[in-house]
Amino acid sequence: MPTKKEKDDLTGQETTGHEWDGIEELNNPLPKWWLYVFYASIVWAVGYMLLFPAIPSLTGYTKGLLGWERRAIVEQDIRQARAAQATYLDGIRETDLSGIMGDPDLLNFSLRGGEAVFADNCAACHGQGGAGRPGGYPALVDDNWLWGGDLENIHHTIAYGVRNEHSDSRSSQMPAFGGMLDRDELRSVTEYVISLAREPEDAELAEAGREVYATQCAACHGDDGGGMTQLGAPTLNNDIWLYGGERGEISRQIANPRHGVMPPWEERLGEEMVKMLTVYVHALGGGE
Amino acid sequence: MSESSIRTEEARSRKQQKGDKLFAGRVKVHPMNVRGTFRRLKWAALGLLLAIYYLVPWIRWDRGPDAPNQAVLIDLPGRRAYFFFIEIWPQEVYYLTGLLILAAIGLFWITSLLGRVWCGYACPQTVWTDLFMLVERWIEGDHNARMKLDKQPTTGSKLAKRTAKHTVWIVIAAATGGAWVLYFKDAPTAVYEIFTLQASLALYGFAALFTAMTYLLAGWAREQVCVYMCPWPRFQAAMFDEDTMVVTYESWRGEPRGKPKKGKAHVSPREVPATPASESRPGLAAIDWEKANELYGEEKVDGLGDCIACNKCVAVCPTGIDIRDGVQLECIGCALCIDACNDVMDRLNRPRNLITYDTLRNQDLRAQGLPPKLRLVRPRTVFYTLLLAVVAGAMLWSLAFRATLDINVLHNRTPLYVTLSDGDIRNGYTVRILNKTREDRAFTLSVAGLEDMRLSVVGAEVSPDQTARLTARPDTTATYRVHVTAPRESLDGTVNSLTFNLNDDLGETAVHDTVFRGPE
Numbered sequence: 001m002p003t004k005k006e007k008d009d010l011t012g013q014e015t016t017g018h019e020w021d022g023i024e025e026l027n028n029p030l031p032k033w034w035l036y037v038f039y040a041s042i043v044w045a046v047g048y049m050l051l052f053p054a055i056p057s058l059t060g061y062t063k064g065l066l067g068w069e070r071r072a073i074v075e076q077d078i079r080q081a082r083a084a085q086a087t088y089l090d091g092i093r094e095t096d097l098s099g100i101m102g103d104p105d106l107l108n109f110s111l112r113g114g115e116a117v118f119a120d121n122c123a124a125c126h127g128q129g130g131a132g133r134p135g136g137y138p139a140l141v142d143d144n145w146l147w148g149g150d151l152e153n154i155h156h157t158i159a160y161g162v163r164n165e166h167s168d169s170r171s172s173q174m175p176a177f178g179g180m181l182d183r184d185e186l187r188s189v190t191e192y193v194i195s196l197a198r199e200p201e202d203a204e205l206a207e208a209g210r211e212v213y214a215t216q217c218a219a220c221h222g223d224d225g226g227g228m229t230q231l232g233a234p235t236l237n238n239d240i241w242l243y244g245g246e247r248g249e250i251s252r253q254i255a256n257p258r259h260g261v262m263p264p265w266e267e268r269l270g271e272e273m274v275k276m277l278t279v280y281v282h283a284l285g286g287g288e
Numbered sequence: 289m290s291e292s293s294i295r296t297e298e299a300r301s302r303k304q305q306k307g308d309k310l311f312a313g314r315v316k317v318h319p320m321n322v323r324g325t326f327r328r329l330k331w332a333a334l335g336l337l338l339a340i341y342y343l344v345p346w347i348r349w350d351r352g353p354d355a356p357n358q359a360v361l362i363d364l365p366g367r368r369a370y371f372f373f374i375e376i377w378p379q380e381v382y383y384l385t386g387l388l389i390l391a392a393i394g395l396f397w398i399t400s401l402l403g404r405v406w407c408g409y410a411c412p413q414t415v416w417t418d419l420f421m422l423v424e425r426w427i428e429g430d431h432n433a434r435m436k437l438d439k440q441p442t443t444g445s446k447l448a449k450r451t452a453k454h455t456v457w458i459v460i461a462a463a464t465g466g467a468w469v470l471y472f473k474d475a476p477t478a479v480y481e482i483f484t485l486q487a488s489l490a491l492y493g494f495a496a497l498f499t500a501m502t503y504l505l506a507g508w509a510r511e512q513v514c515v516y517m518c519p520w521p522r523f524q525a526a527m528f529d530e531d532t533m534v535v536t537y538e539s540w541r542g543e544p545r546g547k548p549k550k551g552k553a554h555v556s557p558r559e560v561p562a563t564p565a566s567e568s569r570p571g572l573a574a575i576d577w578e579k580a581n582e583l584y585g586e587e588k589v590d591g592l593g594d595c596i597a598c599n600k601c602v603a604v605c606p607t608g609i610d611i612r613d614g615v616q617l618e619c620i621g622c623a624l625c626i627d628a629c630n631d632v633m634d635r636l637n638r639p640r641n642l643i644t645y646d647t648l649r650n651q652d653l654r655a656q657g658l659p660p661k662l663r664l665v666r667p668r669t670v671f672y673t674l675l676l677a678v679v680a681g682a683m684l685w686s687l688a689f690r691a692t693l694d695i696n697v698l699h700n701r702t703p704l705y706v707t708l709s710d711g712d713i714r715n716g717y718t719v720r721i722l723n724k725t726r727e728d729r730a731f732t733l734s735v736a737g738l739e740d741m742r743l744s745v746v747g748a749e750v751s752p753d754q755t756a757r758l759t760a761r762p763d764t765t766a767t768y769r770v771h772v773t774a775p776r777e778s779l780d781g782t783v784n785s786l787t788f789n790l791n792d793d794l795g796e797t798a799v800h801d802t803v804f805r806g807p808e
Contacts (some may be wrong), residue, residue: 008531041806049541050293104747104759107746107747108747108767111746111767111769127702128702128705129700129701129702129703131702131703134641139703139706141703141706141714141716142706142707142708142709142714143708143709144709160604223751233710238710239707239711240707240709283747283769284716285714285716286706286743
């Protein structure tokens with residue numbers, strides 16, 4: 001600290017006493033407005049710390065005098081949103097699925113709501129817009145259904161899921177034919193399954209597999225490969241494949257089949273949301 | 289009239305007060321009251337504009353039972369803008385763009401003709417500043433009284449005057465901010481809600497914001513908005529030419545300025561103007577001196593111009609400039625200095641309009657003693673007029689033939705196409721039908737572009753001829769999910785063009801072109 005107040009000759013302003021190459025630093029006071037805003041901020045900060053959650057401790061944090069809590073606000077927002085949708089949600093609860101399809105208001109609400117719920121809960125496996133994913137996640141936009149594509153069947157599948165612990169869950173199991181058929185039988189039945197969907201490469205080999213198919217596969221997948229939705233047995237006579245349509249992929253699926261699982265959704269999403277999802281999935285294009 | 293009451297020598301322009309300093313703080317302007325033609329015009333404009341601002345939200349306009357009956361309303365939650373018989377949807381916001389373009393060209397047009405009349409008379413900053421200055425004059429007195437009050441130490445009466453002024457300012461500001469929100473919500477309802485503390489926080493917030501802005505801009509910032517903040521003064525010179533009417537000082541007859549001399553007669557350069565033959569003195573009163581001396585006798589003529597250097601023009605200026613320095617950025621063209629100067633000229637029996645509303649070309653002509661000539665029709669003004677007519681015409685045309693129906697088709701991209709079990713290809717579309725009328729409407733949707741295609745619509749029947757009947761409620765957008773299926777043989781490559789046609793029973797048609805995608 002300089003003991004003597006030094007003044008700049010030109011402006012008459014007090015200097016800090018610092019000088020570089022003849023340039024002196026003037027000791028201008030802080031702008032008043034800035035200083036007062038700074039003091040006001042300190043006062044504000046004290047009040048804020050008292051009123052709102054502010055100081056963390058090892059086990060929690062100070063709650064503040066106002067009892068403000070973000071979680072409570074979100075819950076209230078959700079309650080308000082639900083209340084605003086009440087007329088539609090009540091309508092959906094009280095109307096059966098075909099009734100919803102026939103009511104333009106409920107239909108539109110279900111399509112919009114279903115789209116949002118689908119994006120949040122279903123799209124991770126079934127893809128955006130129900131486009132499906134390779135490796136056993138079926139597309140929902142086409143007309144090929146594992147467990148049936150009418151409103152009731154779609155609703156049942158969404159509500160209770162596939163191969164899970166729920167007592168109403170869809171359930172079926174395809175045996176692993178790798179241990180039951182020999183190499184030649186496996187090769188020929190694979191070629192036969194291909195021939196159901198498209199032109200086989202080796203017609204003779206496919207013909208040899210007809211017998212094996214009739215005895216081992218037709219019970220579930222149907223004589224013509226039409227599948228059976230009651231058992232979740234996929235259609236084989238079209239070119240839509242759950243686990244891939246290459247010869248190796250089909251053969252692997254016969255020898256040691258993989259099975260997809262899906263959780264039950266009704267408990268988690270509630271009755272109305274599942275109904276909305278059903279209508280949305282049905283309207284993706286493949287609904288029967 | 290004694291001379292001392294005319295002189296206001298302490299009135300110095302902001303420029304003079306700042307001097308040559310590299311940085312100088314704000315010099316407070318204390319505009320003096322003035323009477324005259326331009327002041328009356330300015331009061332009239334102020335009254336008219338404030339009346340429009342405050343009364344327009346209260347005009348009612350019947351649009352039927354389900355629509356608001358406010359003539360001018362921007363209904364943000366309802367996504368509609370109403371302007372008397374016009375009703376605008378959000379996607380038609382280009383009408384607003386058109387209006388702004390029209391306003392901009394109109395501004396160029398009037399500026400090229402009459403100078404900165406917008407700045408001087410119609411700009412909200414001018415109108416509200418004028419109103420706030422009126423309040424200030426009522427409470428604190430005129431020019432001299434206010435300067436004195438500023439210098440006084442804080443006393444009870446000073447504090448009372450200041451408090452009264454700011455209170456009235458805030459009340460006016462609150463009325464301004466309060467009226468602003470009436471353009472966005474039904475006015476009677478909004479006023480009732482505001483005063484019964486039932487209005488939404490957003491409404492109070494916006495009213496408070498506009499109150500604060502009015503108070504700050506009209507009460508505190510004033511001419512600083514024009515001089516430092518507004519971009520318009522910076523490029524308005526581009527609209528000017530030598531035939532534009534501007535507020536200007538006739539230096540050819542005002543200079544050399546000076547106090548009238550005792551015992552000497554004053555000869556106005558207006559009365560004994562120079563002739564082209566007579567010697568001209570640049571910047572000084574152009575007088576046919578020979579003739580003047582002949583008339584009054586050589587000894588008697590004071591040799592001064594008409595300006596008596598009373599500085600009244602500076603004292604009344606709301607932006608604190610000296611118009612005698614020439615046309616400058618800070619001049620808002622309000623012409624109050626003309627009123628002030630004319631008053632002085634009348635009292636001294638000198639010709640009026642030493643500070644005048646004239647073109648620069650005419651000033652040159654007058655200085656040379658030639659007859660003035662006003663040229664309103666110039667390439668510039670003709671161009672602006674034509675541009676104005678074209679834009680206004682285009683807007684009127686589009687408004688007159690505005691469609692009451694629109695169709696929007698979004699091709700679903702997840703997935704781009706679906707292969708069905710029989711090998712056919714299906715594409716999904718979201719079709720939005722905009723019914724801009726206030727009635728229920730039914731439409732027939734048909735699709736063209738591919739052979740043997742099949743149409744299906746969620747929630748609507750499709751007839752065997754592949755058309756669907758769709759409905760849309762009044763003043764809403766109806767959304768439909770539409771699927772189009774076509775055999776693979778109909779497709780030509782991955783992208784095929786497809787057209788949606790929507791016909792209403794009265795013959796209005798909307799068409800939307802889109803694509804149908806397929807595998808490679």
